[in-house]
Amino acid sequence: MKKDFSYYLHLWKTSFPTARRLCWEEDHIANDYCADCRFCCGPQDSPVPFPMPLLPSQLRPGLDKDFYLLDPQTPYLDARGCKSCGPQGCQLERARRPIACGLFPLVLTTCGLYAYACCPAVINARLRDLVDLGRQAADWLSGLPQEDVARLKMSLDDATLARHYLPLGIAL
């Protein structure tokens, strides 16, 4: 059965009754919920592949050992989860992970930055703190070459954005 927002709201409010650290750290989001969650690295219940583009500097031989690939250069998540998710979490050093992993639960789309509504860190956060986090992520992203930022943007339809994401009002 497909799980909706109310399912995750109940699950995460029960699992994480108090707020944990969620903040920007140099080039990624530090999120103290992840170690006890791993929801976004595991099997996805959406039939739509979630692409996780790499920067040109991250392309390397043997990508198919770390990821399921949409094309020879683009990892993605689906119902199998991520190949690099082990029992202790992500098995890759940060520099080898897709940028989307370091930004999540924020998601860069062609319409700007959004927060993924079903993440426990988002459920427990104040909107103004998410916007502040989004501004710090946007500042970092704006230091990347424009063509890299364009490559990182996900194209999500309006219905998906409305159903699963909170707009932060930050365009890039």
Ligand code: SF4
């Ligand atoms: S859903 Fe949120 S808290 Fe859970 S692993 Fe993903 S980013 Fe971390």
Ligand code: SF4
């Ligand atoms: S690369 Fe690591 S952080 Fe990213 S989805 Fe895979 S397991 Fe999760």
